[in-house]
Amino acid sequence: MLRIENLRAAVGDKLILRGVNLEVPPGEVHAIMGPNGSGKSTLAHVLAGSDAYDLTGDVHYNGIDLLALSPEARAAAGVFLAFQHPMEIPGVGNLYFLRTALNSIRKVRGLDELGAVDFLAEAREKMKLVEMDPSFMSRSVNEGFSGGEKKRNEILQMAILEPSLAILDETDSGLDIDALRVVANGVNALRGPERSMLVITHHQRLLDYVVPDRVHVMADGRIVTSGDKGLARELEEHGYTSQGPADAGRPEAVGVVS
Amino acid sequence: MTAVPSEVRQLADQEYQYGFSTDLDTDVVPRGLSEDVITMISAKKNEPDWLLQWRLQAFRHWLTMEEPGWQNVDYGPIDYQDIIYYAAPKPKASLSSLDEVDPEVREMFDKLGISLAEQERLSGVAVDAIVDSVSVATTASKRLAEVGVIFCSFSDAVQKHPDLVRTYLGSVVPYRDNFFATLNSAVFTDGSFCYIPKGVKCPMELSTYFRINTADTGQFERTLIVAEDQATVSYLEGCTAPMRDNHQLHAAVVELVAMEGAEIKYSTVQNWYPGDAEGKGGVYNFVTKRGKCAGANSKISWTQVETGSSITWKYPGVVLQGDDSVGEFYSVALSANHQQADTGTKMIHIGKNTRSTIVSKAISAGHGQNTYRGLVKVLRSAEGARNYTRCDSLLIGSECGAHTFPYIEAKNSTAQIEHEATTSKVSEDQLFYCRQRGIAEEDATAMIVNGFCREVFKELPMEFAVEAQRLLDVSLEGSVG
Numbered sequence: 001m002l003r004i005e006n007l008r009a010a011v012g013d014k015l016i017l018r019g020v021n022l023e024v025p026p027g028e029v030h031a032i033m034g035p036n037g038s039g040k041s042t043l044a045h046v047l048a049g050s051d052a053y054d055l056t057g058d059v060h061y062n063g064i065d066l067l068a069l070s071p072e073a074r075a076a077a078g079v080f081l082a083f084q085h086p087m088e089i090p091g092v093g094n095l096y097f098l099r100t101a102l103n104s105i106r107k108v109r110g111l112d113e114l115g116a117v118d119f120l121a122e123a124r125e126k127m128k129l130v131e132m133d134p135s136f137m138s139r140s141v142n143e144g145f146s147g148g149e150k151k152r153n154e155i156l157q158m159a160i161l162e163p164s165l166a167i168l169d170e171t172d173s174g175l176d177i178d179a180l181r182v183v184a185n186g187v188n189a190l191r192g193p194e195r196s197m198l199v200i201t202h203h204q205r206l207l208d209y210v211v212p213d214r215v216h217v218m219a220d221g222r223i224v225t226s227g228d229k230g231l232a233r234e235l236e237e238h239g240y241t242s243q244g245p246a247d248a249g250r251p252e253a254v255g256v257v258s
Numbered sequence: 259m260t261a262v263p264s265e266v267r268q269l270a271d272q273e274y275q276y277g278f279s280t281d282l283d284t285d286v287v288p289r290g291l292s293e294d295v296i297t298m299i300s301a302k303k304n305e306p307d308w309l310l311q312w313r314l315q316a317f318r319h320w321l322t323m324e325e326p327g328w329q330n331v332d333y334g335p336i337d338y339q340d341i342i343y344y345a346a347p348k349p350k351a352s353l354s355s356l357d358e359v360d361p362e363v364r365e366m367f368d369k370l371g372i373s374l375a376e377q378e379r380l381s382g383v384a385v386d387a388i389v390d391s392v393s394v395a396t397t398a399s400k401r402l403a404e405v406g407v408i409f410c411s412f413s414d415a416v417q418k419h420p421d422l423v424r425t426y427l428g429s430v431v432p433y434r435d436n437f438f439a440t441l442n443s444a445v446f447t448d449g450s451f452c453y454i455p456k457g458v459k460c461p462m463e464l465s466t467y468f469r470i471n472t473a474d475t476g477q478f479e480r481t482l483i484v485a486e487d488q489a490t491v492s493y494l495e496g497c498t499a500p501m502r503d504n505h506q507l508h509a510a511v512v513e514l515v516a517m518e519g520a521e522i523k524y525s526t527v528q529n530w531y532p533g534d535a536e537g538k539g540g541v542y543n544f545v546t547k548r549g550k551c552a553g554a555n556s557k558i559s560w561t562q563v564e565t566g567s568s569i570t571w572k573y574p575g576v577v578l579q580g581d582d583s584v585g586e587f588y589s590v591a592l593s594a595n596h597q598q599a600d601t602g603t604k605m606i607h608i609g610k611n612t613r614s615t616i617v618s619k620a621i622s623a624g625h626g627q628n629t630y631r632g633l634v635k636v637l638r639s640a641e642g643a644r645n646y647t648r649c650d651s652l653l654i655g656s657e658c659g660a661h662t663f664p665y666i667e668a669k670n671s672t673a674q675i676e677h678e679a680t681t682s683k684v685s686e687d688q689l690f691y692c693r694q695r696g697i698a699e700e701d702a703t704a705m706i707v708n709g710f711c712r713e714v715f716k717e718l719p720m721e722f723a724v725e726a727q728r729l730l731d732v733s734l735e736g737s738v739g
Contacts, residue, residue, distance in 0.1 A: 048694050052686075075696035087691035091709030100705065101695035108696070140709065157695065 001025055002047075002165055002196060007057035008221075009039075009046050016042045016053070018221035024165075027193040031207055031232060032200045034218035035240045040200045041084060043218070044169040047198075048081035049074045061165060075101075076108035080163030082154040084170040089141040094153070095123060097141045098160055105161060126159040130186040148179035155186040166190070167198045172206035184209030204236035290339040293317060296444055299344045303413050303447075306420060309427075316433035316443035323437045330629040330661055331569050331598040333542065341507055343445045343478070402462070407491075408453040409464050412480055415451035422453055426484050430513040430550045430577070438509040438571075439546040442478045446511065449479035454489035454520075463719055465494040481512040485520035487553065492523040492719060506531075508567075510545045518553030518580065525718050526562040527726055532597050533568040540568025540597075547574035551583035551609075559586040560603065561717045563726040568597055573631065575604030578612035578640070585614040588714040590726070593626030593658070602632035602663075607640035607673070616647040619711050622658035629661040636673040643670060649679040652710050654703070 002024040009017035017039050024030050032040050046053055049071030059066040064077060089097065103113040114122070123137065130152040142150050151171050158166055168187065172180055187210050191197070199210060207215070207229065215232045217225040219240065225231065287298050296317055300310040325336070402409050408419060415423050433443035450466040466481065485491055514522050524547075533540025543566075549558035560574040570593075576585030587603035605614035620628040628651065636643045651660035662679050684706050692702035708715070708727055715723045 050690060071693035072696050072698050075694055081694050087688045089688060089706060089709055091712035092705055101697055105696035
């Protein structure tokens with residue numbers, strides 16, 4: 001269970017998150033939608049442990065004070081962020097990177113490291129999930145990958161690291177419809193009773209494939225409206241502007257409107 | 259993003275793990291340099307008169323020279339009269355086998371992770387171990403002799419193969435070459451000699467391990483490798499020195515000669531003491547390394563990993579004289595703390611269709627200053643010459659620097675010369691990405707740096723690649739506070 005209470009994030013004088021409240025129970029998929037600059041990606045980075053912000057508020061994850069942990073400790077605790085802009089690491093093989101990541105996490109959890117052979121077998125299996133060509137494994141991390149390949153690589157990493165809380169930051173942006181389907185299939189295959197997901201997106205389109213349990217709308221650093229999957233479709237039809245103060249009285253709204 | 263993380267700043271606090279010194283009973287000549295000292299060194303080594311005369315010629319020429327000042331490094335004046343030019347562990351008796359190597363010397367090498375006995379028995383590497391001014395042990399010489407390969411200390415070569423030494427000594431780096439090479443020519447003490455006869459593929463890696471032990475000693479070794487027609491050899495060189503508060507001077511000369519169709523691969527992992535976090539002490543490494551592709555279709559390849567020394571000044575080059583000959587230079591240079599490196603290469607194209615490749619990876623951390631300086635010179639005769647140069651610099655933290663000085667001179671219009679250069683930082687975003695995947699910051703930094711160097715590491719022989727990677731990891735250690 002993820003519980004966010006009155007989370008505020010600022011860079012210098014600029015307040016980006018202005019008191020976010022959110023609960024994601026185990027096994028549920030929650031979508032966060034909202035216009036550019038509403039703070040969605042900041043929320044994702046803050047949860048993953050970025051130190052670029054000054055923070056107040058609380059984030060509890062399975063009883064742990066998440067904000068007190070380093071990014072790597074959060075990863076070991078099961079938090080995974082699929083980046084909107086995955087980093088390139090020249091000269092570091094994709095497979096090597098993934099195995100290092102998995103073994104770092106296993107080490108913290110007191111598990112034995114996975115040998116190269118066992119890992120390769122596992123990686124091959126997971127690659128089928130995102131229809132990834134094995135040649136990607138020997139290439140450098142994300143170097144020279146197309147936008148779609150990078151996103152698939154993120155989902156592959158998620159499949160291998162098996163997080164209990166997966167945050168997908170605009171994983172659908174820049175994908176054509178075929179790539180979107182591949183990525184969505186990968187995400188759906190990883191849904192499970194123990195795995196919570198926070199899916200951040202601009203578009204309804206992804207949510208046709210990855211059907212959320214709840215939809216939240218962010219505006220100006222807060223969650224202003226929440227609802228079921230129908231809310232996403234409404235937004236698609238009417239746009240974000242209809243989620244202003246006039247709609248604050250909606251029965252499903254939980255956010256405080258500015 | 260805010261300031262540089264303290265972890266990265268603490269790169270400066272890296273530990274030097276080879277800093278111990280060993281108490282050896284040592285034979286030294288008096289401090290300072292004069293014709294008497296040179297004559298004394300020559301006599302100690304029982305050298306023929308022509309070699310003494312060569313040394314003295316060099317010394318007289320050196321007296322007329324000035325220390326170069328063009329390099330992008332900063333150091334106090336060196337008092338050449340305050341250096342001990344010859345120091346040798348006193349042998350208990352003359353050696354006929356490794357078992358007779360002084361136990362203290364053996365122990366020193368064991369401590370450095372180089373077991374002389376094991377090297378001989380187990381690995382496919384022959385080692386020449388040099389302490390201060392002399393070679394203390396050469397392994398596997400007998401096995402090499404069976405195929406006609408000569409691998410011995412330079413002093414032995416002067417005694418046993420004087421004609422070969424006389425033919426090639428100074429043939430690539432003449433004694434008038436430059437201030438430090440001339441000094442070396444006057445006072446050089448030992449080094450390795452290696453001769454691969456025609457058509458022979460050297461059956462094992464040859465390796466020299468240099469160690470400065472005695473305080474205030476300069477090390478002036480001279481290495482000469484000759485590969486006859488169609489011969490091939492791979493040669494490795496490693497270096498360390500104890501931690502001492504004052505600077506030690508290392509001015510070596512390496513000459514390589516490749517005849518028709520011959521190939522020489524020369525790999526260096528240089529880990530001289532770099533000085534402490536404040537820049538106190540450390541080795542001044544002023545080295546002249548040059549290879550000559552004398553015959554057609556010959557190839558000389560330099561690979562260097564430079565993590566040590568307080569000052570590094572070296573430009574391993576290749577004179578591409580034979581038609582269709584190939585020169586390569588692959589370099590990783592790390593400057594952390596207050597280290598300064600001015601390093602690069604010279605590729606001199608003389609023959610037709612000669613090709614050269616230069617890949618330089620410079621890493622700067624702490625207050626380190628790293629300069630790439632390279633010369634690509636295409637003479638009028640070098641029809642169809644080609645060069646490809648790539649210089650990448652990686653900055654860790656915000657108090658270090660990277661500089662690139664490429665010099666290109668082309669006198670033949672058919673020459674094709676390419677130069678690419680990049681400068682990047684280990685970015686906060688890259689580190690965050692790795693850490694989000696569970697990889698601790700220190701490991702992530704090491705991983706990114708190793709990835710940056712991969713193009714060069716893959717040129718190193720297997721054991722050395724592992725060693726080089728480990729060295730970089732150690733040099734980047736102490737980064738998580």
